Amino acid sequence: MDESILRRLTPEVIGVLVRRGADFAAAEDAVQEALAAAVRVWPDDVPRDPKGWLVTAAWRRFVDVTRAESARRRREEEVVLRAADPGPVSGRDDTLWLYFLCAHPSLGPSSAVALTLRAVGGLTTRQIARAYLVPEATMAQRITRAKRVVAGQRLDRPGDVATVLRVLYLVFNEGYSGDVDLAAEAIRLTRQLAAAVDHPEVSGLLALMLLHHARRAARTTATGALVPLAEQDRRRWDTAMIAEGIGILQAALARDRLGEFQAQAAIAALHADAPSTAETDWVQVVEWYDELARLTDSPVVRLNRAVAVGEADGPRAGLAALSSVDPALPRRTAAEAYLHERAGDLARAAHLYAEAARTASAAPERDHLTRQAARLNSAARPHGG
Known part of the structure; x- marks a missing residue:
C-alpha cells in the first residue's frame, strides 16, 4: 500500500471533520484511528474513494467517542444530529488552513513543528518521536498540549505565511534520523504549500531547501564524518535538484519582492553553481549577505558574512568583520x-x-x-x- 496517499489525505480529512463540527484535537485523534484502520484493511480491499472511506471511518470514530463522553452531552446532541446526515464529502482541500492553524502564534516552535508533522504531514507520533530521538510518550504529550492550544481556533482572518515558513524551515533544519527523513518531508510539505500559495517567499524557501538538499550525499563520509564544502565531491551533488531550485529562485526574484529565504537561496545557488570553492563568486556572495543582513539583522548572517568576506577580500578582512559578532554565538x-x-x-x-x-x-x-x-x-x- 502506498502510504503517501494516506499522508496526502490526512489534512483534507481533518478539515472535513472540523467543518462538520469537531474540534481540532478530537478530529485529529479520529483521523489517526481511521488511518490505522486503513493500514489494516486497504492492502486487501483498497476503496474506490480513499478520501470518502477515511472521512466515513473518522466521522464514525468521532461520533462514538463523543457519545461516550457524558461531560459533553450538549455537544453530543448537536453532533449526533449532524451524524444522521453529514452530507457528501466535499472536494475542498483544507491543507492550507491546517498549515496556519499548526503554526499558530500561541505555540512554541517545537510544538508547532510536531503538530505540523502530525496533522499536515500525516506522520504518527512514533515516527515523529523517532525522528527527534525522544521517547514516544514525550512527543505524545507535546502534541497533546499543542492540540489543546489550537482547539477552537477558527482562523477567520488570513494566516501569517512567514510563521508557516518558519515552521517548515525548522523541520528542514532538523535533517533526518530514524525512519523519517525530515529534510525530505519538509520539501514535500513546502511543495504542497507552494502549490496552494502564490508567494515569492514560499518559492524562495522551496528553492533554498532544494539547493541545500542537493548537496546532501557529499556532506558526510560513509562513517558519518562531516565533509566541509571546500572538500566535497561535487560530482555527488544532485544536478537535477540544483537546476530545479535555481529555476524556482529565478522566477521568485523576477517578482521583485525580495525576502530572506530568497536571499538565502541566492547564496546557496552561487555555491551550487561554482565548479569549486576557489571559483565561487565570493564578492557576489558578500553582496547577498548584505541584502540578507538588511532584511533580518541576524547575528548568524553577520557571522556567515564575515567568512565570505574572508574569502572575497582575504582572511584579515574576514577577521575584522568577525570582530563585531558576539563571541558567545x-x-x-x-x-x-x-x-x-x-x-x-x-x-x-x-x-x-x-x-x-x-x-x-x-x-x-x-x-x-x-x-x-x-x-x-x-x-x-x-x-x-
Missing part, C-alpha cells in the same frame, strides 16, 4: 579558527578549533573540529618530535 569560534588558519596563524587556529570542539552540541561537528585541531597541531610539531 555558536560556531563563531570555529569561524575565527578557520580565518586564522587561512591567515597562516596555525597555532592560534589549532587552539580555537579545540575550543570550538568543546562547545559543539552535535557529535559530528565536535569530531570534525577536533580533527582540525589535531591536524594543525601535527603540522606545527617539529619532524621527529
Whole structure:
C-alpha cells in the first residue's frame, strides 16, 4: 500500500471533520484511528474513494467517542444530529488552513513543528518521536498540549505565511534520523504549500531547501564524518535538484519582492553553481549577505558574512568583520579558527578549533573540529618530535 496517499489525505480529512463540527484535537485523534484502520484493511480491499472511506471511518470514530463522553452531552446532541446526515464529502482541500492553524502564534516552535508533522504531514507520533530521538510518550504529550492550544481556533482572518515558513524551515533544519527523513518531508510539505500559495517567499524557501538538499550525499563520509564544502565531491551533488531550485529562485526574484529565504537561496545557488570553492563568486556572495543582513539583522548572517568576506577580500578582512559578532554565538569560534588558519596563524587556529570542539552540541561537528585541531597541531610539531 502506498502510504503517501494516506499522508496526502490526512489534512483534507481533518478539515472535513472540523467543518462538520469537531474540534481540532478530537478530529485529529479520529483521523489517526481511521488511518490505522486503513493500514489494516486497504492492502486487501483498497476503496474506490480513499478520501470518502477515511472521512466515513473518522466521522464514525468521532461520533462514538463523543457519545461516550457524558461531560459533553450538549455537544453530543448537536453532533449526533449532524451524524444522521453529514452530507457528501466535499472536494475542498483544507491543507492550507491546517498549515496556519499548526503554526499558530500561541505555540512554541517545537510544538508547532510536531503538530505540523502530525496533522499536515500525516506522520504518527512514533515516527515523529523517532525522528527527534525522544521517547514516544514525550512527543505524545507535546502534541497533546499543542492540540489543546489550537482547539477552537477558527482562523477567520488570513494566516501569517512567514510563521508557516518558519515552521517548515525548522523541520528542514532538523535533517533526518530514524525512519523519517525530515529534510525530505519538509520539501514535500513546502511543495504542497507552494502549490496552494502564490508567494515569492514560499518559492524562495522551496528553492533554498532544494539547493541545500542537493548537496546532501557529499556532506558526510560513509562513517558519518562531516565533509566541509571546500572538500566535497561535487560530482555527488544532485544536478537535477540544483537546476530545479535555481529555476524556482529565478522566477521568485523576477517578482521583485525580495525576502530572506530568497536571499538565502541566492547564496546557496552561487555555491551550487561554482565548479569549486576557489571559483565561487565570493564578492557576489558578500553582496547577498548584505541584502540578507538588511532584511533580518541576524547575528548568524553577520557571522556567515564575515567568512565570505574572508574569502572575497582575504582572511584579515574576514577577521575584522568577525570582530563585531558576539563571541558567545555558536560556531563563531570555529569561524575565527578557520580565518586564522587561512591567515597562516596555525597555532592560534589549532587552539580555537579545540575550543570550538568543546562547545559543539552535535557529535559530528565536535569530531570534525577536533580533527582540525589535531591536524594543525601535527603540522606545527617539529619532524621527529
